[in-house]
Amino acid sequence: MKNNIKNLFYPKSICVVGASAREKSIGYEMLHTISHFHYKGIIYPVNPKSESLLGYRSYKSIDEIKDPIDLAILVVPKHSVDCSIDLLIEKGVKSYIVITAGFKETGKEGEEIEKEIAEKVKRAGGRLVGPNCMGVINTHNEIKLNATFVAEEPHSGQTGFLSQSGALGAAVLNSLRETDIKFGHFISVGNKADINENDLLYFWEEDDYIKTLTFYLESFVDGLGFLKPFITGEITKPTIVLKAGKTSSGAKAASSHTGALSSSDKVVNSLLRQFGIIRVNDINEMFNTAKGFENFPIPKGNRIAVVTNAGGPAILAVDTLEENNLALAQLSNETKQKLSEIVLADGSIENPIDLLPGADAAAFRKVIEITAQDQNVDAIISIFVEPVMVRPFDVVESVNEIKSEKPIFQVDMPLPEFWDKYRESSKKHLPVFRNPEDPAPVISNMLFYAESRARMKKTFEEYKELLELKTKTEYDFSPGFLSQQNIYKIADDYKIPILKNRIVTPDKLNSIEQNLFPVVIKGINKKVVHKSEMNAVKLNVKNPEELKAAAIEISKNFKSAGFEVEEFLIQPFIDLKHEVLIGGFRDPSFGPVIMFGAGGKYVEVLNDTAIKSAYLTNYDIDDMIDSTRIGKILKGVRGESSSDIDGLKQIIKSCSKMMIENPNIKEFDINPVLIGKDNKNYVADIRLKWES
């Protein structure tokens, strides 16, 4: 099976079914592009009406081809896709790219035909890309396959690029000569009837030609499936995701474009981050980051030196450091001493190092060499604005030649002539960035990758334990919100320290023992979920008399809202310091998810929650707590003592185990977890929705 994906990129022979002689038609352009990029294998065009096409012998039908075919590319009209595939299967073809559109993206009917085709291919042991896609590219010298209809000649690089949108892929291909983006492989997966992002993860991990993985996605076929190989450590290469549909409007547009259910962007963002997958904001950041991984060593730390002939742009660059968790390096005195011998007195030997407009190639080279030797510097950003007296090409080339184990990122703001000259004549051809704001996110993404890898290696055993948890089958709850009794059961099983409560009918209130006071009393009616809106709760009830009065008032409140109090819940009253929230839900694509944050009735306004996959380690829980404001407050502000954080972590851990072992739990929340003035954690109540 693996070989069938490999043959998409490394076929020895391809047939183009639906190749055409009519210029500007997809059937023509596909064949033309393949030919134009000098594909190293054999091409078999298939067209019922032609003897030859673009100089290739053409076949009237598939069965006319007697030689073996590694890859079939279909550019036939949509009603012919099905029968073409039948013939190809008969011929024993195992790898398919279906360019033709008009399937799932057009509605129910198209979706069904698409499904049938994909299953047919699968049954025959084959794999299929598309439909509704724009093809694949492999720039490898021994292959040279550009099976798209953009007849550009991509320079070979080591980045794999998957695009769910054909148009976005085309836009990137259109821009290659300007952006200097380089690919190893490109694949447009279209409707993802069979092959999707998860397949490519595994394939590229094993492909030696590819070093960095980039994905433009509008939806995840199986989010948890995408995450798992990162959790297990199977995927080790830097992986960069541009996920469209961030905002609710965008998500709606993406979902109507792809027909896939969308996960909230907060889930996507947090979970990718949790497992060391780089999420970028736009196309430029994606390919800049890929260029970073492909051409520069990963810096050892976040201390950046900026070298420039241009004060203003340097400040703009420095502004981006902090925003990307980077720091302006403190140069050593030795470095400054050495710099003072080269840098003019009117310039600056403080970081950012300002060489003034007159600085030439030699000055830039020397200053950067000195700076790179400073122990306090992890990476260098060099910013050059072309003045009249210095040629930018000389500066860039001379900096390119510096030998250092530290990365040196160059930004050039030259007259436009520079770019062509650099593309044509540069010896090493390292990437040169166009804006002073470009390098910081790249460096930050590289560091994030390295740090995540190192961390996840250490916590692998913790992850493994969670991955090996089995689904529990012992619970036989009925669907809906669990009863108080069942909540107690599951809480006890998972050692969630729920307060021992009494539930009594209104006539049994006098059975509450004296030693339980002070208590909290809550009115219960199964139809009422948000208790505080109904004034159904009374706190710090000190004795039986107060209890009786409170019960009467709550009953009155229920009545005026059209309900009866069915039962009263009596709990010990906690002298409250803080309220936090622990919750969880099952994302349709990414599976079980855990939330932590500020609790109480202001949850929505406070908007202070962190989110992680339920497959979480101690580190992840700490990170969750630390990334909220309430987490910082719990740890003690201005001399306050910390609350019981270990206990809180234990509850979070129990909850994630509960979510993983019980796929029937759709969602739950503990709001609030009460933090008492005694710094202890109390769980008063759990809301949990069970699905059959």
Next chain:
Amino acid sequence: MKNNIKNLFYPKSICVVGASAREKSIGYEMLHTISHFHYKGIIYPVNPKSESLLGYRSYKSIDEIKDPIDLAILVVPKHSVDCSIDLLIEKGVKSYIVITAGFKETGKEGEEIEKEIAEKVKRAGGRLVGPNCMGVINTHNEIKLNATFVAEEPHSGQTGFLSQSGALGAAVLNSLRETDIKFGHFISVGNKADINENDLLYFWEEDDYIKTLTFYLESFVDGLGFLKPFITGEITKPTIVLKAGKTSSGAKAASSHTGALSSSDKVVNSLLRQFGIIRVNDINEMFNTAKGFENFPIPKGNRIAVVTNAGGPAILAVDTLEENNLALAQLSNETKQKLSEIVLADGSIENPIDLLPGADAAAFRKVIEITAQDQNVDAIISIFVEPVMVRPFDVVESVNEIKSEKPIFQVDMPLPEFWDKYRESSKKHLPVFRNPEDPAPVISNMLFYAESRARMKKTFEEYKELLELKTKTEYDFSPGFLSQQNIYKIADDYKIPILKNRIVTPDKLNSIEQNLFPVVIKGINKKVVHKSEMNAVKLNVKNPEELKAAAIEISKNFKSAGFEVEEFLIQPFIDLKHEVLIGGFRDPSFGPVIMFGAGGKYVEVLNDTAIKSAYLTNYDIDDMIDSTRIGKILKGVRGESSSDIDGLKQIIKSCSKMMIENPNIKEFDINPVLIGKDNKNYVADIRLKWES
């Protein structure tokens, strides 16, 4: 005087002092650039050694020139600047551009020489740009002055561009052919010894050639002076600011580069916004926005339709809408009906409208015309990715020809050839954006400008009242934190409802009357500022016995921290619902500033404060309250009653008046303003620092 600024851009004659025959020298390049751009006035080069330069008759000294000189440009070595200026003053020149560097930016000595020169010019009734700058440009057809050393030929537009950084100006000029940025005027102000951003505000407001003002700034010479003409309505043109030094590292770099004290970025950001000045994040957004104002009508609302042949890029565009406070328009049924007759069945007539890759110029034009007629649409973003079968030039030109009172922003993602062709052959030459993310911030900035203008016109009387406030001289406080007595005095004068407290020495505790209970007791020692860290406060003290016990404990706490309790403060105890903060300080550049937000001891962690200039209207105060989480909570969440917001606003208003009338107040804070369960606002204490 005004004329002397005008002559910087509209001189009939200029002399270039220090013009040179040596290529690549500044003295040569300046003269060459002026000549190359075909300046329409008369040029007088001055050089002690040349008879002629670049074909111009050259003068050995300034006094050799007998004709009148409107503008002198100095490119002499720094030691010659002073005496050149003397000679020019003698000759009666009133407008100066000093290109030469090596003044304030190099230290104390340079700063003093710079000051002298500037004062000399001022005394002679002249105005001076620089030093350490790169000149000016005026693209006006009757002037055609490019007095910089970047020999590009900027296309004429209606944007005024001021750059504090010469290098950034150069970088922008270098990029003109690629970015298609157009100027009316460009000015590099360098060290701003005389002419600065505030001068240009007034000058450009009156200059008919300029429609949009753009500023790259690293510091404000006089922030309040920059804001005031917006408050008074003197500046009406769209004004866009790119302020570098956003982060603390960036601010440090900017301040060491410019030698100016920097305001916190939160102040800069909030105050520019308060008065309708557009703050942008980078160079691209600045000039994209200027292009927006210059070429498109301002939309009437925020409902955007996206028309595209490319699903993926359209989703990326939609994602940027929400982030910029824009909405995806709901198309009317009538529109959808009409669209369904043009758009292919496999496309989408829902917004974003997807025409599929085959859509040609006619289809784009027709669909956009229909969409522009929809009452629910305020602006259109058209996104075109070049496919093989349609020429981008035709699409862009055809959309450019649409007549509509609504703006239509085009994004094109073509093969690189398009850009040259468009630059050379387009008839209307409207801007075309390169990224699907580009238009949303532009539209958002245009709307922000229009809405701010409309709002500020309405509240002008409120602003005027504040601007007319006189400085109070009656207070004769000694510098430092005010005593409790003086706090009472100023609070009473400004009707800030401070709680009536008792201050008693430890031996007079029994003088507290019974009817004051329950009370709060605080220990006071003038050296102790943050009371809560010392456990110096006891709440809800119910009777004289409890009071005595509390006093003993507080005294103990003070002692263990090495202090004595000097006095006790006794206040009524408020049954607390919330704590908010009202504060203020005097920014070195922007003057009096007011803060509002979440109060109490978690202020820093909660980080929930809004900031405005003390020159604030009712609208501004509401905006401040609404932009904080605590503000939303005060207004009532989940059926809670609102606290007394009007009362709170009154306190904020009183505080701003106090800040404006008393320039001696360096800072003050009321933390907390107590919001009781009775929804009333209580001020327990004010911390106020007085400066002489």
